[in-house]
Amino acid sequence: MNDRILLVSNVQLNPYVRLLADGLQAAGASVRLVSGLSLPSLLVNRRRGLDVIHLHWLELLYASPRPIVSAWRLGMILLTLAAARVWGIKVVYTVHNLAQHERRTPRLNDWGNRALFRLATALHVHDAVTARALAPWASKVYIVPHGTYIGAYPNTTDRAAARARLGLSDAGVVYLFLGGVRPYKGLELLLDAFRTVDDPQARLLVAGHAHRPDYAAAIAALADRDVRVRLLLRHAPDDELQFFFQASDACLLPYRAVTTSGAALLALSFGCPIVAPRLGPFPELAADGRGLLFEPDSVDDLARALRVVCQVNHAAAQAACLAYAQTLAWPTLAQAHLAAYQARR
Known part of the structure; x- marks a missing residue:
């Protein structure tokens, strides 16, 4: 099966998602990278053919200095993902963080995680420790380690x-x-x-x-x-x-x-x-x-x-x-x- 995958992340400095995209393409998948997700963009990508939406760092996709804006953005993301599931598109989420680093909106973060974990087809974690932390959703969890950064940055010195x-x-x-x-x-x-x-x-x-x-x-x-x-x-x-x-x-x-x-x-x-x-x-x-x-x-x-x-x-x-x-x-x-x-x- 030639999977058609949409990778969603707005992280710019960490090449993790780009490296994952390169690996998926090398394995024969068709991959598109986007920095956000909305119903109009989902409709466009659905018309092009889409099997999987793989999200990263949910808390950064909806973050705003204003909590009410964060809540609205999160709601729209979840609505879009719910529509994707209705249309038969799989939703995968990589759990990079269980909690916000600065805990600016902890209740919203916890609620968003629970909602996304319920919506997701699969939850990706990097190790068994995180898998155990997601025990209530164990049937959805799969473990694939974090990939290497060898070759991702210049390294010619000693x-x-x-x-x-x-x-x-x-x-x-x-x-x-x-x-x-x-x-x-x-x-x-x-x-x-x-x-x-x-x-x-x-x-x-x-x-x-x-x-x-x-x-x-x-x-x-x-x-x-x-x-x-x-x-x-x-x-x-x-x-x-x-x-x-x-x-x-x-x-x-x-x-x-x-x-x-x-x-x-x-x-x-x-x-x-x-x-x-x-x-x-x-x-x-x-x-x-x-x-x-x-x-x-x-x-x-x-x-x-x-x-x-x-x-x-x-x-x-x-x-x-x-x-x-x-x-x-x-x-x-x-x-x-x-x-x-x-x-x-």
């Missing part, structure tokens, strides 16, 4: 060149926090833990856009307490990611809550081991030499993990990370998605 580019010494451990600077990611916890690392040559790179100016100011004030912290509160362009990851001994993910971590897969795809809490997907991702774990919300245990990083064989850890990321090729994962689409009615 450790020495990357450190030189960033003005870092060849000596000393370099820790990296990279991505959107947001409260749920636990950066305050990390800065507290890093201050306890007794190594004057150690460096902590914090690179990413801060979504809220007040939070950026609070993080800057904490970072100013330690001259070993380099704070770059801006978006890191695609061609710069390689320098941050190749220069670093570990990517730090001190999240307070997590469902899926594309950031972890990104680090592993650059051969950079992770340090993360024992939450959600992290124990599996950090296994077999790919990273270190710490107890959630524990400054002391995170500090312990940071000290252990300097004892890790970096070359062996890098090889383990890359070997794992290579098992997550998108064409292979796309075949599993297609099988899941076709198994649902």
Whole structure:
């Protein structure tokens, strides 16, 4: 069967959906990518032929600064999906997040999730932990891991060149926090833990856009307490990611809550081991030499993990990370998605 699939996502910076589309097309499907969904657009796509609507990040599709507008947008999306089901079009939803990161409209988010979970033909999750969290909808759930980012970004540098580019010494451990600077990611916890690392040559790179100016100011004030912290509160362009990851001994993910971590897969795809809490997907991702774990919300245990990083064989850890990321090729994962689409009615 030559599936005709509509992938719906308005996320621009993360290439996840584009990589999935490429994998599906390589597997023989016909794929269109759109940034939103409405009844008129559904009618157009239905006339072209449509078998599956696969949505991503519902909370971003309806988000607005005004809650009443968010509620209206969500209602229209759900109405459109209900019409799709009546017309025999399958609806698949990838559960990237169970809750909004900033919990701006938690009741609306929870209601929207429940409504979509009922409407959906299938619910895609990346790991067994999330599947267990969706136990009431177990008959709809299927697991396909998050795919690799190998090849999705430039990666032509090495450790020495990357450190030189960033003005870092060849000596000393370099820790990296990279991505959107947001409260749920636990950066305050990390800065507290890093201050306890007794190594004057150690460096902590914090690179990413801060979504809220007040939070950026609070993080800057904490970072100013330690001259070993380099704070770059801006978006890191695609061609710069390689320098941050190749220069670093570990990517730090001190999240307070997590469902899926594309950031972890990104680090592993650059051969950079992770340090993360024992939450959600992290124990599996950090296994077999790919990273270190710490107890959630524990400054002391995170500090312990940071000290252990300097004892890790970096070359062996890098090889383990890359070997794992290579098992997550998108064409292979796309075949599993297609099988899941076709198994649902």
